[in-house]
Amino acid sequence: MRLAQGIVIDKEKTFGLLKFSALRREVFLQNEDGTVSTEVKERTYDLKSREQGRMIQVSLPASVPLKKFDYNAEVEIMNPIADTVANATFRGADVDWYIKADDIVLKGKATSTIGEKPSKAPAIKDK
Known part of the structure; x- marks a missing residue:
């Protein structure tokens, strides 16, 4: 069973x-043939949530580039949705919750990042 x-x-x-x-x-x-391909379907990230008081997992589609933010950044x-999957058991049902989102961005950034740290190019000095 899934929520619509x-x-x-x-x-x-x-x-x-x-x-x-x-x-x-x-x-x-x-x-x-049922074997696992090399094509990524989705990626799940661990995020620390102050309001929940624990780690949460958020899944992003594979079309979003790999995120490599600093630890604790x-x-x-963006656009989080919670959904469930329920499996019937002999005593009722087991329900699993999950969170999906369109993207994860650095706080204060209006647009998505490519998931990589910006590189600092060395200054070129004229001699």
Whole structure:
């Protein structure tokens, strides 16, 4: 069972301050024969949530470049949606919650980053 559109989240009230931790896992597509391909389907990141008081996992589509922010960098998730997957059991159902988002960006950045630290080019001195 799945919610039709997921639950739209007020990210400030639900998560509060978010800090980047790490890439948790990559999910790969399957080939027609059932083997795992090398094509990434989605990536899940660990973020520290002040309001939740614990680590949360947020999944992004593979079309979003790999995120490599500094540890504990303040981040913001774009358009988060919570959804569930329920599996029937003999005693009712087991429900798993997950969070998906369009992107994770550094706090205060209006647009998505490419996920890499900016490089500082060495100054060129004229001699």
